[in-house]
Amino acid sequence: MLALEWRELEWRELEWLCGVAFEHMGFRVAVTPPGDDDGVDVFARSEAPGLRGLVVVQAKKWRHSRPVGKAEVRELLGTVVQHRATKGVLVTTGRYERGALQTAEHDPRLELLGPEQVLHLLNEHCGSDWFTRVDRLITGAKMDRPARRAVKALPARR
Numbered sequence: 001m002l003a004l005e006w007r008e009l010e011w012r013e014l015e016w017l018c019g020v021a022f023e024h025m026g027f028r029v030a031v032t033p034p035g036d037d038d039g040v041d042v043f044a045r046s047e048a049p050g051l052r053g054l055v056v057v058q059a060k061k062w063r064h065s066r067p068v069g070k071a072e073v074r075e076l077l078g079t080v081v082q083h084r085a086t087k088g089v090l091v092t093t094g095r096y097e098r099g100a101l102q103t104a105e106h107d108p109r110l111e112l113l114g115p116e117q118v119l120h121l122l123n124e125h126c127g128s129d130w131f132t133r134v135d136r137l138i139t140g141a142k143m144d145r146p147a148r149r150a151v152k153a154l155p156a157r158r
Contacts, residue, residue, distance in 0.1 A: 064094045
């Protein structure tokens with residue numbers, strides 16, 4: 001998939017595609033409903049030894065001309081704290097301001113992914129032909145679990 005086509009996704013498709021990517025990486029995933037999502041588009045929980053924890057994902061379908069700034073990174077950090085997550089991942093179809101990148105560099109709980117990194121993850125975990133199946137991947141994820149599942153539906157396994 002070309003970067004241009006990647007940027008053509010609707011904002012909701014981007015959120016679901018982030019969920020699909022984390023699911024293919026072995027996480028249990030809940031995509032939040034549209035609206036007031038408390039700063040989280042996807043909750044992803046891993047129970048793998050050494051990787052246990054909750055990841056909160058915020059997806060920004062922004063144009064390249066509107067970079068993600070420090071304010072959004074600080075908001076993500078607040079969301080990580082609020083949900084007692086082990087990591088917060090910010091995904092954008094655009095780019096990051098230098099200040100946003102510097103802010104995230106100082107906290108290992110934060111990870112910023114631009115289009116190139118997300119495309120790499122999708123190719124690696126969903127197959128290099130994922131873009132030919134994007135509609136099926138998203139539809140399949142929606143059918144596997146209701147969109148209205150909250151993080152409470154992803155309790156840590158004991």
